[in-house]
Amino acid sequence: MPIALDSSNELRFTKLLSTLSEYKASDLHLTLAAPPNLRIGDKIVSIPNEEILNNAFIQNIVLSMLSDEQARQFALKKSLVFTHSFKGHARYKVHCYMQNGHIAVSFRYIPDQILPLSRLMVVKAVRDITNLQSGLVIVAGDHGSGKSTLLAGLIEELNQTRQEHIVTFEDPVEHNFVDDKSMIEQISLGDDLPDLSAALEFVTHEDVDTIMVSAPLDAANIRIVLQLATMGKLVFCELTATTLRSAFERMVNTFNASEHTAIREQLASVLQVGVAVRLRSTAAGTLMQEAEVIKTNPAVVNFLRHDSFDKVALILENGRNDDMVTFEQSARELQTM
Known part of the structure; x- marks a missing residue:
């Protein structure tokens, strides 16, 4: 079963997801000891006025999304790609991975409408x-x-x-x-x-x-x-x-x-x-x-x-x-x- 997202972490994470639409960004990157970053066009940009991310925050977000089988696969392969929907938000392509011994994660926005x-x-x-x-x-x-x-x-x-x-x-x-x-x-x-x-x-x-x-x-x-x-x-x-x-x-x-x-x-x-x-x-x-x-x-x-x-x-x-x-x-x- 996924681990529940801590209420304070949930509030901050919801705010981070909202920046994707606010800044017309395609990707959100969360990495230890760095501020949250967005992919806006062809540039990586730090989100203004955001604190440096810690391991507990990133780990809580990742584990809250993973089923038991996904958690097992992630522990085995150290990298996992899947799609996930969050309440009140769109679907995202999620990539969880390890870097420098710690969990990192990126979210790519998936548009609701498919344009022919x-x-x-x-x-x-x-x-x-x-x-x-x-x-x-x-x-x-x-x-x-x-x-x-x-x-x-x-x-x-x-x-x-x-x-x-x-x-x-x-x-x-x-x-x-x-x-x-x-x-x-x-x-x-x-x-x-x-x-x-x-x-x-x-x-x-x-x-x-x-x-x-x-x-x-x-x-x-x-x-x-x-x-x-x-x-x-x-x-x-x-x-x-x-x-x-x-x-x-x-x-x-x-x-x-x-x-x-x-x-x-x-x-x-x-x-x-x-x-x-x-x-x-x-x-x-x-x-x-x-x-x-x-x-x-x-x-x-x-x-x-x-x-x-x-x-x-x-x-x-x-x-x-x-x-x-x-x-x-x-x-x-x-x-x-």
């Missing part, structure tokens, strides 16, 4: 993804880049425009979808299914059109994603990587060198679109989500099979007629919207 792609400011090459019927779509970005928002927007756009069965496999479940024209089922890995390996059998026995995978990608899970994409479904995969080059390198280099050729062959055979996103501040002080987009064609298939991944930039430049886009080109397009 048509309401997000994205380039045409990204909007066109919703025309796909099968194959693999990689959505990459660093933490805080907006990749989860983009991925949710893609799924919500399909939800509002297609009559399909969409299944998500997530660890943890972040955005809560509501059925529109499509039927959406959200599978929590570790709760509804033991792990992503069980997704293969699930999809084999279910009438599924579109799949979304948002879970840590080790070699076993990458292999499963590639297998899912060979089954005639449209598969969206979220990946933490700052560029398309680093996304491809991560997918391949996770495996032993003896498997690289086979994995590259599988990736080349199923990839339809790869997107990497990043946030940049504009001169007006707002944030813009730039994207680089690669789309399959014979040159891309050959590149994925044989060439060095440092040639991604050249592939994007040469693929402009096929609606491929660099970060710089996407920025120029967004500025005209």
